[in-house]
Amino acid sequence: MSSALKNLSDFTTDNLPDISDKTFAIVVSEWNTDVTHALYTGAYDTLLKYGAKEENIISAKVPGSFELSLGAQKMAQQANIDAVICLGCVIQGETRHFDFICQAVADGITNVSLKFDKPVIFGVLTPNTQEQAMDRAGGKHGNKGDEAAITAIKMLGI
Template sequence: MFDADKGTAAQLNGSELHIGLVQARFNEGITNTLAAACRAELIKLGVQEAHIHHVLVPGALEVPLALQAMAERDEYDALIALGCIIRGETYHFELVANESGAGVTRVGLDYQIPIANAILTTENLEQAIARQTDKGVDAARVAVEMARLLEELQ
């Protein structure tokens, strides 16, 4: 059983894990920084570069389909969704944010694979820039920790 007292170091040991990243190209300046921070943190946590599979999709709405294709391969211990949705003047923001989030969650539950959702939803570019690095790092840490937790629970 998972031991809550085991300590963060064991929970964040990425050695031998295989991680899939799906990055939306829309708002590429932000998503490239998210991806770079995420990859750097995964490597810092012990995930081998060769065990990180990184794919690009057009936008946040396409992220869940790519995650599903990766989950179906049963080669990954965890997946990471990277994207950036910035509020505009229309309802499109809500549609994209809600549907991409629901899709990411559904894939994780349907395939019983941890997915760190780092699709930023912000009011403006400044908020996205302020969050891009920290959220990339957080996504890596969540993916590794949840992969280890599921190992313990199975």
């Protein structure tokens, strides 16, 4: 559902698994830092809120969203990592670059998840404008980082 119709920080927390002994990696893009830092804060705070320990949250920065797949793979291949959360933002421009990057990132993150049989979460915004990005990174539509963290937690319960 479009986030224009839904707050990304509204989700059900029924039957969440105990994550006190789980280790999470958050891989975050440095491109569009205002947005990605807000997404990171949302994900980090949500993990803590629902029982993760600070020492069990590992952070890794990558230059841009395209690099999220390799960053996720490097985290997922570590036996102690239970779930990986990928956070980025690709804003539509005037060229097809947007389309290629978004598709590559989606495919790459999916492939890492399947390869390592671990939750690898797509927390990448693909808005048309900077304003739309900020609306989804803690603004009027909530925070996609919150949603990505809850998704990781829920997937660990499957």
